[in-house]
Amino acid sequence: xxxxxxxxxxxxxxxxxxxxxxxxxxxxxxxxxxxxxxxxxxxxxxxxxxxxxxxxxxxxxxxxxxxxxxxxxxxxxxxxxxxxxxxxxxxxxxxxxxxxxxxxxxxxxxxxxxxxxxxxxxxxxxxxxxxxxxxxxxxxxxxxxxxxxxxxxxxxxxxxxxxxxxxxxxxxxxxxxxxxxx
Numbered sequence: 001x002x003x004x005x006x007x008x009x010x011x012x013x014x015x016x017x018x019x020x021x022x023x024x025x026x027x028x029x030x031x032x033x034x035x036x037x038x039x040x041x042x043x044x045x046x047x048x049x050x051x052x053x054x055x056x057x058x059x060x061x062x063x064x065x066x067x068x069x070x071x072x073x074x075x076x077x078x079x080x081x082x083x084x085x086x087x088x089x090x091x092x093x094x095x096x097x098x099x100x101x102x103x104x105x106x107x108x109x110x111x112x113x114x115x116x117x118x119x120x121x122x123x124x125x126x127x128x129x130x131x132x133x134x135x136x137x138x139x140x141x142x143x144x145x146x147x148x149x150x151x152x153x154x155x156x157x158x159x160x161x162x163x164x165x166x167x168x169x170x171x172x173x174x175x176x177x178x179x180x181x182x
Contacts, residue, residue, distance in 0.1 A: 004040070005030050006080045011072035012060050018072045020059040020080075023119060027052075027059055030082065040079040047080065093148060102154045103128050103138075106146070111157055111164065112136075126155070134165035 039045030
């Protein structure tokens with residue numbers, strides 16, 4: 001199975017350099033000089049990495065096959081894909097492994113089903129479909145998602161009050177976020 005490790009973003013400069021929207025925890029290995037990456041759609045690749053650099057936590061790549069800004073703009077939205085890695089990491093999951101897992105509260109209540117994963121700038125978000133059909137984004141961080149048990153078909157959630165649509169009445173508001181009424 002092919003997995004997306006990045007999506008080509010906007011062109012940067014005139015010589016074909018592009019920004020990447022990363023989907024991998026290991027860009028240093030995936031985008032090393034000389035790396036050849038398949039693409040989706042397949043007709044746009046494969047692409048060979050000539051050089052990489054980072055600037056303000058953003059990755060920029062020059063590919064041998066993209067020589068100018070016009071070609072770079074035409075590649076925008078292209079996904080860079082690799083074959084699924086069979087290595088077993090304790091805290092790394094692919095989106096297809098998470099979709100369909102039952103979501104349970106730490107107290108054992110069923111909260112719904114994980115239907116996807118969204119990659120947002122701050123961190124990934126699990127997409128939870130609650131029993132009433134509400135779609136809720138759950139930050140995919142250890143403090144809120146302490147257990148991911150793919151083999152057992154479940155994730156365990158410990159959401160703060162009000163995070164889930166079904167728990168909106170219990171929204172926790174800290175003193176820092178409550179403005180002075182004076």
